[in-house]
Amino acid sequence: MGRCILLALCCALLGLHVAFGQGTRRLRYTFSLFPVYRDSSNYNSPKIYILSTTDKYQVTGVLNVPFKSLSYPFSVDPLGMSEISLPSSSVGRYTGASDTTITIEANADVVVYGYSQYSSYQDSFYVIPLKHTGTEYYISSYNHYTSDPGSYFALTSFFDDTNVTIYFSQQYSYSGDTYDRDNPLQLELNAFDNFLFEVSFDFTGTFINASKDLSVSCGHPYTRTVSGVDTLVEFPPPVESWGSYFLVTTFRLQASYTLRILPSQNNTLVTLRTIGLNDTREVTIQPGNFHEEKQLPSSLEVFSSAPVMLVQYMTTDNPSMTLVPPLDRTKRSPLFLNSLEGTYIDVTVWFSSLDNLNLRVDGLSVEWEEILTDESGWSVVQARLGPDNHILNHDDSTVKLAALAYYDGSSHPVMYFNHADNDVDNQAPFVYGCPEEPIMAEMPPNEKTVAVYWEPLEAADNSGLEVKTVSNHNPGDLFPLGSTTVTYSFKDVSGNNSTCQFEVFVADVSPPLVLYCPSNFELATCAEVAEISWEEPQVNDESGHVISNSSHNPGDKLSIGNTRISYIFSDSWGNEAVCDFVVTIDPKECQPPTVVGLIVAIAVFSLAIAGLVVTIVYMIVKTVKS
Template identity: 45%
Template sequence: MTDIFFHICNKMKSFLLMELLCIIFVSHNVSGQGNIRIRHVLSMIPSYRESYDYNPTLYLLSTTEKYIINGRVSVPYQQRVYPFTIQPLGYHILSVSNYDVGYNTGYRSLAITVEADGDVVVYCSGGYGSYYDSFYVMPFNQLGKEYYLYSYDPYSTNIGSYFSISALQENTDILIYFDKPYIYSSVTYDRYNPLAIKLNSYSTHLFEVTTDFTGTYLESTKPVSVICGTPEVSFEGRRSAMMDIPAPVESWGSLFLVTYFKSQSNYLVRVLAAYNNTEISVETIGLNDTRIVTLQPGEYYHQEVPTGTMFISSSNPVMVVQYTWSKYPAMVMVPPLDRAIKGPLRFINLVSENNDLTVWISSLDVHGLLVDGVTITGTPIETDYYGWSIIHITVEGDENHVLSHVDPDVRIVAIAYRNGYSANAVMYFVQEDSDIDTVPPFIYDCPDSPVTAESNANSNLVSVFWNPPTAFDNSGLDVKENSNFNPGDTFPPGSTDVFYTFTDISDNNATCMFEVLVRDVTTPDIMHCPSDLVISTCTSFIEVSWEEPTAFDDSGQDVTRNMSHSPGDQFFIGDTTVNYIFTDLAGNEAICNFLVTIGPQKCTSPAVTGLIVAITIFSLAIILLIIAIVLLCVQQQLCGKCDNDCRDEQGNLIELRGLHNVLSIIDMTGKYDIIVQGPVDGD
């Protein structure tokens, strides 16, 4: 199934003469049998008279000519189920009886759900008496999480406007930023103070607003369905109910041709912005009137057009709403041309009376437009405006019809409205069906990225938990899920991508991806941080060395080291702090610091030391000289003047022995043994 681009519908019912409704344009739907395939959810606004039931009527249109479609409509608060069967290319009308919305606003269980085993277009009409309207019911895969709401033009007089929000899933959180102050439960809310609500599956919340709430913004955590409207609009005595489902922001466009409806002239246009600094160009064709306006989110441009066609373009996607009031009150979203699809478009007219259509085609060949394969005569309004042409045509009868062009590549979009005295008429265009399912599963609750956790100092891995996403397929069958991680798995510090892939029976894939970010809050572990060093020196500085510290990080990644000093650096007398800083990839720091203390030591200078040594040697030499002289004198006294022949006092012969610097004097009795070390004169 190709992407469904955009869906718009609104029909305005007069009391006597006119109905106005919006035709939607969608891409072709996939057909299939045997399993629930498409899920819709809708709700209503109150009827114009309290205690009157709406009894909404659902119109279910088949888009396939190949088989019968079976399905069911469920009304949970009534605990009722309405089965239905649709013939190929047929339709089924189903009335939900005794469906009373009531005037009590707040949380309600009023949602209606539609399921089928083949693709169907679903739309609903509801109201009381002649005060009713119709709208298109978007399938779940066309719903969004961001909407801007709008109400009827403030020129009218009405009894109050409403909007209702319906959820498909449990625990759907919604924030509503009201364009004007809104009091709810005695608290005032506005665009700076949003109202927060929570909805469960197929529940609704109804709001009544007494002012024009155009520009009110809502965002939700899961896709929701929204309906806006009022049970009674009155202008110059003409009255109508109106309901419309706004398109989600993601379905807006940037190119519009807005023209009058057949049999009417003047109209009013509002252009709503969702993005900052959105520049819009509004040109009234034929009047040489072009206006450039810059809008901020929630702001809208408002212009009344007496007649003719407007060309609107924008720098960012916008939503254009058209109002009529000169003859009968009406409100319709204008389909963007840049969202149009190729024909053919299949539709059904549910009344026997004629319907007028305004048709846009991406071709200059206005005569190539076909209804049921036959050329139809229309009234060209504009031709060749940026490659687009606008034509007014009339379609007769209540049968199924096909709108196409002789060129199959031409894109087509249309609005249908009714002039005449008749019952309600609603039309929807759908493209030809296809047997090939190309639509991937729709993913709910993909976790916001990143999912964060903090590292654990006691472990390198951390268990991380999240709520896993789920998926629903348009086939109604279960989808196969595959993921690379599961909640509770362990993750290292840093970033890890987690993937969930959902695959349907046709092998269409949808992927949810998010980041698990484990913040590393653990500092590196330092090893061998030195103790304080105390060193003495007799100089003013000294080189100091130590064993450097190291560090290890729990991430297993290298750490960066920065230090104030390195081993072998010179340190001066005093205290010096040495710092080592280790930083991991997450920026966590670990610091090792120690103190190096250099103290003075009493020392003699080298010059003094050399002098002392020299003096010592000189003194020793003097002493030895004196000893030698003394010994010489002793020898002379003992021996007289003898040449190596000396005797002692008793006449004993004394032997003198000299060897190098040793002199031994030994008498014959052995009583004297004098050893003198030092220089000896003679042997």
């Protein structure tokens, strides 16, 4: 029942994987490890290193070993690294189903490396993220020199009903049956199942075909050679991530190397040219087989008619196994290097330019040792870097990069390689700091615009490359009254866009300006009321719209005494201004008026005109003073 609950939880987490986008925690890695031990009772306790690829914000997440109920929350500072030590119980031991699946969720893309160690046997490795996994894999190991324990490979599924077919390069016995290329072993895995195989032979060339994406790790617990013993661990890329063009050279301070070339298509023609010598040869390889070049002292240029995988071995010192980066599948991207052992690292760097003066580590120039250049414009250089994390980039952002980092000239190599995605990069840049609320500002008195400031917005992209930013306004721009929409657009090198929109709201907090307000005035009347007039106040406001409300109006009749006249002016923002003045009406004693008498004499005349009687009244008015 508990396992079912955990599976349900994992499936819920898997749903996060489908929802692409930085800023939301989602599943980014699912994988499993095989043991590194000397005898049946000793295991390794692996370490997982989680690197941030952004200098903009802190990355948070959690590493889970779900079927062990182990959970390790982590936070990674910008361009920092978080180290998680896992118990030995998180590593499978025997052939068969194992409950040691490891998952990593994070709120942004991270780079994950591992470090498996028992005593002095150790190796570092790059873990392939979910977005770069696939359905077809060829795996590699190495020859057994003496009575070594068997080679291992581990399969981890992401989805239910994942059908897996394994075509072993040699006969392999499991549960009483024998399997090989003609009689493949078939498995059905559900989400987050892990199946571990211990194989007593060098299984290089074994083909794994799945109906759905899965993760694969492979290698050898401790490989013996004439000169030493060490562990080999790699996460091979799926066939769809293979390439057709390679430059191969010795590790720094080493004299030779061994190379294996694995094809995936019939009759793959591979051309090998020894750089600096008049030596070019061709080989044709079939799937399931590999071509091996032993103890090569010189650099090689390798190109093929179909995609291949190149595995490079060091056998003259402590044994090591690493993948050679396909140059035709690299991306324009910085690389984030780290010293998993806390000491100096040697690096081999491939870059698509002849200019190594502008190939920088942590923004600084490095004295690179030039190894080779080719006719297509690729260069290979080497150097020794100090401990700590490092950022490798070129001033020309179009330059593609790949690198190998290793310790003490050859030990524990790990490939740093930004895969060219098999599908189009549809992950938009992540915008951080986009305001959720309007940016508020106040308009100064008597002004029509105001400068408004905010924290400049930026975005980070999963590619690690610079994001192009365009905005219609910038901090410090002048804004008018009211609401203005600010739009930022962020575009990555693949053309994916993110936008941030927010409002800048400039409020009018200044009341209307009263240009003229009548002063208090006084008058006298002998009447009970008097009709009073005055010049009305004058106002102005930047909004251009003022509403006036007054207690009285000119021409109103006011009574004797003090009357306060109030004008309230309101603008469209609700700001108010007041004009108050007092009209005082004093009473006074009224004098009797001068009497003017009228003596009216009325004379009436009657005339007879044309038989009509017309009466004429004639008034005689005489003014008589009293």
